[in-house]
Structures are given as C-alpha cells and as structure tokens.
Amino acid sequence: MTTTEAAAQSLSIGEVAERTGLSVHTLRFYEREGLLVGPVRRTSGGRRRYTAADVEWLLICVKLRESGMPLADLKHFAALVRGGPGNEAERLRLLDAHRQRVDAQIQALEECRSLITWKVGVYAEHLARGEADGLWDPTA
C-alpha cells in the first residue's frame, strides 16, 4: 500500500474531502469558523491529520447542512459538544427545533411537488392533443 500504516488512523485533508464530499477549501473554512468539535491535529510539518471522529462529525455536519441548518446553528451545536457533558438539554432543544424546520420543509416540498405534478400533467395533455390546439392560459 502506498499510504503508511498511520493513514489507517488519520487522514489527510484530501482524503477527508473525498469521504465527506466537502472541498478542501470548505474543510479549512469550517475549521476557521469553529464548526469542528476539537482542534485538528497536525503533523510535524503542519499538515492536518483528521481522526475517524473528526470525519464522523463532519458527516453529521454535512447532513445537517443538507437539511438547511445555518452555519451559525452548526457552530453553536459544535460549541455545545465541545463544552462536554452537562448541556445535553440544550443540544436536544437545538436539534428538536431543527427537526421541526425539516418537517415544515418536507411538507412545503410535498406541496410544491403536487403543483409541479399537476402542471406536468397539463403540459403532457397539451402535447398529447397536439401542440397547436390554440388554448392559451398564461398560468398553465
């Protein structure tokens, strides 16, 4: 294997980028923004070495971001986790609030989906009846 044995335990920024889907730029940006739970370790030469726990946390971040959690909230959450045990109630509140937003978002998307489906049906019908059937409704 081309990587050292240590690579099994710690990953370079590039490897983490691959595994998380984030760019190396974004990884550095997140770190600067205090979105990580702990400081990232470095090699003697100054290169970042990520642990499996770092990657797990980043994967959670990715999921939360995907679902629309703002970086500010993520930062707050990271700070709570960094703070250690004792603030679980607040973490719970934060996550639960986010879950409610996600639920609302899912519902909104489903409504949009029906609208789209309906409109797709309208166009499909137009096409089936021939393109030049003369019907002209700007809202259709």
Added chain:
Amino acid sequence: MTTTEAAAQSLSIGEVAERTGLSVHTLRFYEREGLLVGPVRRTSGGRRRYTAADVEWLLICVKLRESGMPLADLKHFAALVRGGPGNEAERLRLLDAHRQRVDAQIQALEECRSLITWKVGVYAEHLARGEADGLWDPTA
C-alpha cells in the same frame, strides 16, 4: 370601500406584496430580472397595476422558489411561457427536471430527519439516566 372599483380588477404593488408574501422590493426585482410573463401595466402616473393572472403567476413563482428552483430557471420558464404555445415540450422538461430535484431533496430531508430523531433519542436517554453519567462520545 376605500379602494376604487378598479381595484377589484388590478392591484397595486403593495397589495400584490401582501397576497404573495413577497416584498415590494422583490416584486420590482423580479420584474427587472424578467421573471414575469408579461410586462406589468401602469397607471397614467407610472404606478404598476397587477392583474389576477400576474398574481397567479407570482404565486407559482413563490412555490417554485420555495422548492429551490434557481431564479435563472424561473426566468427560463417565464421566457418559455412568454413565448406562447409551441414549446410545451421544453416546459415539460424543465418542470420534470425540477420535480426530480424536489424528490431528491425530500428524500435527503427524510434521511436527515431520521438522523436527527436518532440523535434526539440519544440525548433524551442521557438526560433520563442523569446528566453526569460520564459517557463521553463526541459524535453523540
């Protein structure tokens, strides 16, 4: 009534803002960006008068935006509708592509939801067992 009879047929920008949830700034911005199907009529004094059809179109825009359609796509769609009959196939393609994105988004959100639900469960359990149970897992 304080508004004239004509108000029943055409609305001021402020009234449209109320009905669509968009700000008057945004309404003017959308117009400048070419997101509307037709040019908005004006009073002799230069004030915009929106028709019911304008409002309907805007409500569709709102739904599509809510579901994450970029302004550029919305603009493209508006251009197609403005172009009149004959391009229904392309409108269909545009909407269907968007529907697929919406579906993917819903699925992603549902995955996030399970993750959150699970984590909420973890914290709830911690709290139930007492805050200082000493267990410390950064990913939890």
Added chain:
DNA sequence: CTACGATCTGGAGCGAGGTCTAGATCAAGT
C-alpha cells in the same frame, strides 16, 4: 391646497456560504 403615505427609478449594499489565488512548504517517488 396641503399633507402624507405609497410608489417610482437607478444603483449601492448586504449576508450566507463558500471558492479561489499567491506564494511558500512539505513529502514521496526516481
């Protein structure tokens, strides 16, 4: 007629979330 609120235009500004550049350094293969 006057006042006052709503609207007008063009253009600047803003917040979120990255994304990229420059120039230097590190590390691994040959």
Added chain:
DNA sequence: ACTTGATCTAGACCTCGCTCCAGATCGTAG
C-alpha cells in the same frame, strides 16, 4: 538532489437572492 503534487496561510473574490437608499412623483384624504 530533483520533480511533482498535496497542503499550508491570509486574504480577496464570487454568486445568489434579495434589501435598502436617495430623491422625485403620485394620489387621496382632509
């Protein structure tokens, strides 16, 4: 030693989608 590619830092820059400002005008109520 030399080359090549990944990483480093600080900071500038970018897109998206609004949002707001200044200064003028409209229009309706009193």
